[in-house]
Amino acid sequence: MLKIKNISTFYGKIQALRNVSIHIQAGEVVSLIGANGAGKTTLLNTISGLLTPASGEISFDDQSLKGLAPDQIVKLGISQVPEGRQIFFHHTVLENLELGAYLRMQRKNRDEIDQDLARIYRLFPVLAERKKQLAGTLSGGEQQMLAIGRALMAKPKLLLLDEPSMGLAPKLVREIFETIFRLRKEGTTILLVEQNAGAALAISDRAYVLETGRLVLSGDARELMNDPEVRRAYLGKDYGEVWD
Amino acid sequence: MKRDAVIWAALTLLVFTLPAFVHSPYYYSVLIIIGIFGIVVLGLTMLIGYAGQISLGHAGFFGFGAYFSAVLTTRFHLDPWLAMLVGLVATIVLAFLLGIPTLKLHGHYLAMATLGLGMVLQIIFKEEVELTGGPTGLTDVPHLKAFGMVFASDQKFYFLVWIFLLVLYGLSINLVHSRLGRALRAISSNQTAAGSLGIPVNRLKLLIFAVSAGYASLAGSLYAHYLSFVNPSPFGFLVSVKLVAMVVIGGSQSLWGALLGAGLLTALPEFLAVLQDYEMLVYGAILIVMMMFAPQGLAGILAGLHEWVKNRDHKKNAQA
Numbered sequence: 103m104l105k106i107k108n109i110s111t112f113y114g115k116i117q118a119l120r121n122v123s124i125h126i127q128a129g130e131v132v133s134l135i136g137a138n139g140a141g142k143t144t145l146l147n148t149i150s151g152l153l154t155p156a157s158g159e160i161s162f163d164d165q166s167l168k169g170l171a172p173d174q175i176v177k178l179g180i181s182q183v184p185e186g187r188q189i190f191f192h193h194t195v196l197e198n199l200e201l202g203a204y205l206r207m208q209r210k211n212r213d214e215i216d217q218d219l220a221r222i223y224r225l226f227p228v229l230a231e232r233k234k235q236l237a238g239t240l241s242g243g244e245q246q247m248l249a250i251g252r253a254l255m256a257k258p259k260l261l262l263l264d265e266p267s268m269g270l271a272p273k274l275v276r277e278i279f280e281t282i283f284r285l286r287k288e289g290t291t292i293l294l295v296e297q298n299a300g301a302a303l304a305i306s307d308r309a310y311v312l313e314t315g316r317l318v319l320s321g322d323a324r325e326l327m328n329d330p331e332v333r334r335a336y337l338g339k340d341y342g343e344v345w346d
Numbered sequence: 347m348k349r350d351a352v353i354w355a356a357l358t359l360l361v362f363t364l365p366a367f368v369h370s371p372y373y374y375s376v377l378i379i380i381g382i383f384g385i386v387v388l389g390l391t392m393l394i395g396y397a398g399q400i401s402l403g404h405a406g407f408f409g410f411g412a413y414f415s416a417v418l419t420t421r422f423h424l425d426p427w428l429a430m431l432v433g434l435v436a437t438i439v440l441a442f443l444l445g446i447p448t449l450k451l452h453g454h455y456l457a458m459a460t461l462g463l464g465m466v467l468q469i470i471f472k473e474e475v476e477l478t479g480g481p482t483g484l485t486d487v488p489h490l491k492a493f494g495m496v497f498a499s500d501q502k503f504y505f506l507v508w509i510f511l512l513v514l515y516g517l518s519i520n521l522v523h524s525r526l527g528r529a530l531r532a533i534s535s536n537q538t539a540a541g542s543l544g545i546p547v548n549r550l551k552l553l554i555f556a557v558s559a560g561y562a563s564l565a566g567s568l569y570a571h572y573l574s575f576v577n578p579s580p581f582g583f584l585v586s587v588k589l590v591a592m593v594v595i596g597g598s599q600s601l602w603g604a605l606l607g608a609g610l611l612t613a614l615p616e617f618l619a620v621l622q623d624y625e626m627l628v629y630g631a632i633l634i635v636m637m638m639f640a641p642q643g644l645a646g647i648l649a650g651l652h653e654w655v656k657n658r659d660h661k662k663n664a665q666a
């Protein structure tokens with residue numbers, strides 16, 4: 103579904119990605135793990151068109167993404183939940199969700215959009231209760247759910263999640279991972295960036311490990327979980343905390 | 347939307363009943379100037395309040411429209427309405443030329459670019475004597491005519507300007523409540539998130555910038571036909587600042603607040619002669635004070651008062 107071949111991305115002279123290649127098949131949940139500053143966000147932004155790679159190729163469903171603007175990439179079916187709960191604080195919950203469907207927000211699509219809203223409310227009942235409330239007044243966990251729900255409103259074939267559990271209390275972290283698990287069961291293809299490597303590996307099919315802009319490891323999630331190197335570097339105590 | 351529609355209807359009623367009470371041409375002339383600045387400020391409010399961009403050159407677009415009308419009607423004898431349309435199109439093209447490279451960049455590049463544009467236009471108005479008449483300007487700009495009527499008297503022109511304003515105000519209300527307006531608000535609230543949803547951030551900013559320049563151009567054309575002459579002085583940097591002050595005082599997130607700001611800053615110096623000498627100082631001070639204590643402007647203060655009264659009545663009722 104998504105094929106990335108040898109991409110390198112720069113911020114001015116600073117190289118943040120070095121010849122990174124990854125691929126994702128339809129229906130897979132793939133996680134991308136790595137320490138702070140490894141280049142995870144950079145990779146997601148390069149896929150979604152917010153950054154332009156200096157070299158390499160990205161294709162989605164066999165179509166090259168070269169030169170496409172972010173809105174065109176969203177239209178093709180890739181949606182990103184940006185790092186750090188980027189919601190519209192002064193819009194209501196409903197308005198936030200509708201903005202997620204911005205690119206197909208026309209009168210003729212109204213029924214379809216209402217159906218999609220109903221689906222999001224089934225997934226996150228708390229958002230239905232709060233739909234008239236300003237998003238800025240939601241709790242941290244609710245805001246993250248809103249950010250995910252909003253991205254889903256674009257009906258993505260591939261969902262890019264950037265550290266959805268960041269800064270949340272353990273109970274909420276658990277809720278977020280349960281949500282991702284449910285999305286996976288519904289057949290959503292997901293690329294998940296996480297520092298919480300244990301929890302991420304537990305719900306993923308495969309994973310890639312990024313270190314200072316380079317891919318250092320990749321493979322089956324179960325295998326990586328037992329890899330001594332990964333256990334030492336990324337699976338601290340958090341693994342046990344979240345899932346036991 | 348509902349509140350805006352009510353205010354629009356109330357304003358319409360006011361516009362058409364006011365002439366029953368106003369008889370002096372002087373008051374009409376003040377109302378006309380308020381209406382003309384009101385049109386510019388409506389556009390500028392959408393730019394500042396909804397697209398989160400500042401223009402320090404809107405007086406330049408205002409002048410661009412005025413000069414197009416004046417030059418095309420006096421030197422080339424074009425029909426005034428056609429001249430107005432040509433000015434409008436030219437201004438929008440100019441806004442695109444300026445906006446395309448600058449709105450791509452983050453930060454306040456548009457403010458810088460429009461500041462520069464305002465200065466360049468001012469120089470052109472002053473130096474292109476053949477075309478613009480230089481510092482003395484152009485006289486004998488013809489009156490506007492429509493439906494066998496000549497808009498020569500202050501009263502007739504008052505109706506013309508305010509009908510223009512009401513139409514553009516209605517258009518703006520629709521725009522800010524449309525999908526586009528919501529997207530614009532989304533951009534000014536969180537550009538990263540808006541971009542990640544595929545909202546074409548730069549294109550929408552550009553569009554609203556062009557629309558706001560277009561409003562200024564139309565207002566400029568009306569201004570030229572009202573005074574029947576143009577010269578460079580009303581289109582300089584200080585007027586651009588005054589326009590921004592009107593938006594900020596009224597409340598940059600509120601269209602009716604913008605009209606209030608235009609009314610206040612046009613009428614006050616008329617009636618308080620002292621203000622005229624220290625105009626810039628006063629605007630500067632007002633801008634600083636508003637930014638510090640009432641960033642939502644008069645509209646915000648009034649909305650706050652309304653809430654307060656409602657709550658108080660509520661409490662009274664609860665006690666009774």
Ligand SMILES: Nc1ncnc2c1ncn2[C@@H]1O[C@H](COP(=O)(O)OP(=O)(O)OP(=O)(O)O)[C@@H](O)[C@H]1O
Pocket residue numbers: 113116118136137138139140141142143144145185297
């Ligand atoms: N806008 C920028 N300008 C310059 N350098 C940047 C910029 N954004 C990121 N970088 C650098 O690029 C590298 C990769 O950053 P990136 O944000 O992709 O890391 P990350 O893996 O997402 O980290 P985190 O886990 O902290 O979110 C870092 O060294 C960072 O300092």
Ligand SMILES: [Mg+2]
Pocket residue numbers: 142143144185264
């Ligand atoms: Mg990151």
